[in-house]
Amino acid sequence: MRSDSGKPSSIPIKIALALLQAMTLIFVITSVVFAVPPAQAPDGEALFTSKGCIACHTIGGGDLVGPDLSGVTKVRTEEWLTKWLTAPDQMLTSDPDAQALLAQYNNVPMPNLGLKPDEVAALIVYLGGGATTGNTAIGLAAGDATSGKAYFVGDERFENGGPHCISCHSVAGIGALGGGNLGPDLTTSGFVKSDAAFATFMGAPSTLTMGAIWKNTPLTAQEQADLYAFLSKATVTQREPSALLQIALLSVAGAAALIVLAQVYWGKRLRGVRKPMIERTLAAKK
Amino acid sequence: MDIRAHVSMVFHLDKCIGCHTCSIACKNIWTDRKGTEYMWWNNVETKPGTGYPTQWEDQEKYKGGWQRDENGKIHLRLHNRAGGLTNIFYNPALPTMDDYYEPWTYDYENLFNAPEGDDQPTARAVSMITGKPMDSIEAGPNWDDDLGGSPVYASNDVNLDKLTEEEREQLNEIERVVFFYLPRICNHCLNPGCVAACPAGAIYKRGEDGIVLLSQEKCRAWRMCISGCPYKKTYFNWASGKSEKCILCYPRLESGQPPACFHSCVGRIRYLGVLLYDADQIEKRASAPDHELVAAQRDMIMDPFDPAVIAAAKKNKISDAMIASAQNSPVYKFVKKWQIALPLHPDFRTLPMLYYVPPMLPVLAKTKDGNYDVDGLEKEGLPAMLSSLEKARMPIKYMASLFSAGNVPVVEEVYRKLIAVRIFKRAQKVKDYQQAEVDAALAQGKTNAEEVEAIFRLTSLPTYEERFVIPPLGREVAVEAWESPLDRKREAGFGVRNKIAKRKF
Numbered sequence: 001m002r003s004d005s006g007k008p009s010s011i012p013i014k015i016a017l018a019l020l021q022a023m024t025l026i027f028v029i030t031s032v033v034f035a036v037p038p039a040q041a042p043d044g045e046a047l048f049t050s051k052g053c054i055a056c057h058t059i060g061g062g063d064l065v066g067p068d069l070s071g072v073t074k075v076r077t078e079e080w081l082t083k084w085l086t087a088p089d090q091m092l093t094s095d096p097d098a099q100a101l102l103a104q105y106n107n108v109p110m111p112n113l114g115l116k117p118d119e120v121a122a123l124i125v126y127l128g129g130g131a132t133t134g135n136t137a138i139g140l141a142a143g144d145a146t147s148g149k150a151y152f153v154g155d156e157r158f159e160n161g162g163p164h165c166i167s168c169h170s171v172a173g174i175g176a177l178g179g180g181n182l183g184p185d186l187t188t189s190g191f192v193k194s195d196a197a198f199a200t201f202m203g204a205p206s207t208l209t210m211g212a213i214w215k216n217t218p219l220t221a222q223e224q225a226d227l228y229a230f231l232s233k234a235t236v237t238q239r240e241p242s243a244l245l246q247i248a249l250l251s252v253a254g255a256a257a258l259i260v261l262a263q264v265y266w267g268k269r270l271r272g273v274r275k276p277m278i279e280r281t282l283a284a285k286k
Numbered sequence: 287m288d289i290r291a292h293v294s295m296v297f298h299l300d301k302c303i304g305c306h307t308c309s310i311a312c313k314n315i316w317t318d319r320k321g322t323e324y325m326w327w328n329n330v331e332t333k334p335g336t337g338y339p340t341q342w343e344d345q346e347k348y349k350g351g352w353q354r355d356e357n358g359k360i361h362l363r364l365h366n367r368a369g370g371l372t373n374i375f376y377n378p379a380l381p382t383m384d385d386y387y388e389p390w391t392y393d394y395e396n397l398f399n400a401p402e403g404d405d406q407p408t409a410r411a412v413s414m415i416t417g418k419p420m421d422s423i424e425a426g427p428n429w430d431d432d433l434g435g436s437p438v439y440a441s442n443d444v445n446l447d448k449l450t451e452e453e454r455e456q457l458n459e460i461e462r463v464v465f466f467y468l469p470r471i472c473n474h475c476l477n478p479g480c481v482a483a484c485p486a487g488a489i490y491k492r493g494e495d496g497i498v499l500l501s502q503e504k505c506r507a508w509r510m511c512i513s514g515c516p517y518k519k520t521y522f523n524w525a526s527g528k529s530e531k532c533i534l535c536y537p538r539l540e541s542g543q544p545p546a547c548f549h550s551c552v553g554r555i556r557y558l559g560v561l562l563y564d565a566d567q568i569e570k571r572a573s574a575p576d577h578e579l580v581a582a583q584r585d586m587i588m589d590p591f592d593p594a595v596i597a598a599a600k601k602n603k604i605s606d607a608m609i610a611s612a613q614n615s616p617v618y619k620f621v622k623k624w625q626i627a628l629p630l631h632p633d634f635r636t637l638p639m640l641y642y643v644p645p646m647l648p649v650l651a652k653t654k655d656g657n658y659d660v661d662g663l664e665k666e667g668l669p670a671m672l673s674s675l676e677k678a679r680m681p682i683k684y685m686a687s688l689f690s691a692g693n694v695p696v697v698e699e700v701y702r703k704l705i706a707v708r709i710f711k712r713a714q715k716v717k718d719y720q721q722a723e724v725d726a727a728l729a730q731g732k733t734n735a736e737e738v739e740a741i742f743r744l745t746s747l748p749t750y751e752e753r754f755v756i757p758p759l760g761r762e763v764a765v766e767a768w769e770s771p772l773d774r775k776r777e778a779g780f781g782v783r784n785k786i787a788k789r790k791f
């Protein structure tokens with residue numbers, strides 16, 4: 001048994017002080033040793049490729065998934081562009097110009113690329129500098145819609161082992177239950193607006209999720225062509241009403257079956273003792 | 287021999303006046319929080335009656351406790367392992383809120399704030415669960431209180447099933463109507479159904495004193511304990527999402543005070559003390575055939591004066607102070623030495639550690655010319671009024687259903703001894719019995735003057751120290767492992783206290 005010192009909290013306080021000192025020391029040492037050398041100003045042209053702008057945009061090469069950016073600095077103020085590049089997701093909730101753009105480009109939102117302030121500035125300088133990218137669009141050979149569907153739903157494996165589209169995306173024409181909900185529904189998506197837009201984007205997807213998924217397991221040109229053939233065919237403005245009805249019927253029937261099953265399995269459960277007892281007794285007395 | 291110590295209890299039903307002070311003492315301390323309004327860790331029932339929750343003794347419905355199969359093995363009545371697994375998300379044997387009762391309060395504010403009008407303002411009943419006004423209140427935790435022979439509640443007492451139609455009819459005759467009180471708390475059983483049913487392992491029996499506790503950290507709201515306990519003494523707190531139960535006021539015990547219901551008991555019916563028992567025998571004794579159950583349970587309680595028992599206790603690290611406390615225990619005297627206290631519903635086979643001295647009941651009588659005529663008693667060779675077991679208003683079979691799994695002779699023996707005490711003391715004080723009658727009563731009760739005197743003293747004139755022999759629970763030794771007991775005592779008192787938080791997923 002520890003003796004009673006009369007100062008109940010002296011030991012915890014000492015430990016806390018010692019810890020604090022140790023932490024301060026470690027902080028000082030690390031900041032000296034690992035002090036970062038002054039950063040070089042980022043290069044806008046390099047960023048345009050490395051950050052993936054090029055997956056959706058050209059400068060002077062025409063629209064892809066997103067608009068052609070030539071002359072953008074003349075149309076928008078520097079302030080607007082800075083806000084837009086830093087946090088497009090926030091702009092989309094508040095700025096009417098941004099919302100109009102979203103509607104114009106098939107509701108494909110500009111993703112937040114996590115750009116730092118100096119990177120944003122460098123990109124704006126690059127965009128205003130009159131440089132062009134030329135036509136970066138990648139053309140696609142003719143594809144086969146049937147094997148495109150097989151790729152989409154997972155009947156056919158991708159050569160490089162990438163995941164099947166259906167895990168995250170839904171599209172019309174693959175059955176009543178559709179596909180996943182994590183990614184956008186591709187039925188009306190701007191990504192499949194033209195083969196050039198699709199292929200350019202899929203060549204090096206710039207969004208956080210797609211980029212991470214496809215970096216190491218890219219699609220082959222033929223796979224892209226087949227998928228495009230399928231997706232462009234599946235592109236209808238709406239899901240068929242019959243498919244929606246099918247889902248509704250399936251859910252109702254499933255729920256009903258479960259309820260019946262539970263009633264059978266738990267039919268003998270306790271449903272109350274007092275009320276039935278009173279009813280029984282009063283009935284017997286009559 | 288695996289000797290362990292158990293803080294055990296005796297309730298002397300002859301002394302209970304049905305005042306519910308015990309229930310209120312408990313409620314004020316432990317169950318006045320949100321979600322616990324409907325819980326009565328201590329409740330007092332009028333018997334015959336259906337109790338709280340309604341007909342809790344009917345295990346055909348509630349599936350509590352243990353069941354003995356043809357091979358003499360016991361199983362939880364609720365489910366086997368496979369059944370437990372398939373029902374884990376949906377326990378089919380839970381009492382409904384209505385079987386307890388919907389707790390309510392009154393809108394007292396309205397008495398002060400109501401706008402002036404032609405009528406007196408009223409305080410409407412408001413549900414403490416939904417917060418909405420309740421138009422009719424149909425049930426409460428002691429709904430049939432004091433209503434001997436009530437046609438709905440009293441007549442549906444499950445223990446009456448053992449009586450003949452004629453006996454049941456008699457219970458309703460005026461001048462024969464009878465009732466008594468049965469205060470109930472968790473029995474802190476030796477073979478608890480609640481512990482066995484819990485899939486989360488949240489309920490445990492404290493090693494040092496046998497108190498059954500329900501961990502608020504480990505409870506995962508499966509609510510199997512609520513079905514598993516045949517006494518319906520674990521309750522689900524709908525606000526915290528955890529089950530709760532009587533803790534035998536362990537924080538009070540650890541500081542040397544009796545539990546609040548014991549301390550406040552107006553009738554002084556409650557006794558608390560240590561029993562030493564042999565844990566090796568639990569399974570065997572709990573599996574005994576019905577008619578042997580009371581004897582089996584008495585057998586596993588060990589004599590604290592026996593040197594072999596003391597040696598075995600010491601081997602199990604039971605302290606000298608604990609052994610001394612066991613030697614002094616009033617519970618040991620009532621249960622084992624005098625054998626006049628019986629477990630409630632031993633047929634549930636949980637080996638409850640709360641024992642009851644059954645109540646003496648008035649005898650059958652008819653009024654003739656304005657006087658009681660206790661007819662036929664003299665024919666039995668017994669003095670009238672206090673003595674006849676055969677003429678007791680409440681058939682002994684009913685008592686046997688409550689206290690001895692239907693074994694009538696066991697209960698009769700208890701009563702004969704209690705009757706001997708009465709006759710002996712009455713002969714002493716009122717002097718209206720002959721010595722021969724007293725001797726006959728002593729012989730029938732298989733007792734002697736010395737024992738009768740001792741029973742009388744502990745029943746009628748016990749001091750606080752005689753009623754509550756609280757052992758030093760040695761919590762300071764238990765917490766020593768992780769902190770200084772002296773710091774602990776000064777800063778927080780003994781016990782382990784952690785904040786209870788809902789689990790985050």
Ligand code: SF4
Nearest residue numbers: 472473475479480515
């Ligand atoms: S009476 Fe108490 S210890 Fe016994 S089974 Fe019920 S809750 Fe558990």
Ligand code: SF4
Nearest residue numbers: 302305306308551553
């Ligand atoms: S306080 Fe005592 S006398 Fe009163 S009801 Fe409770 S047990 Fe009976």
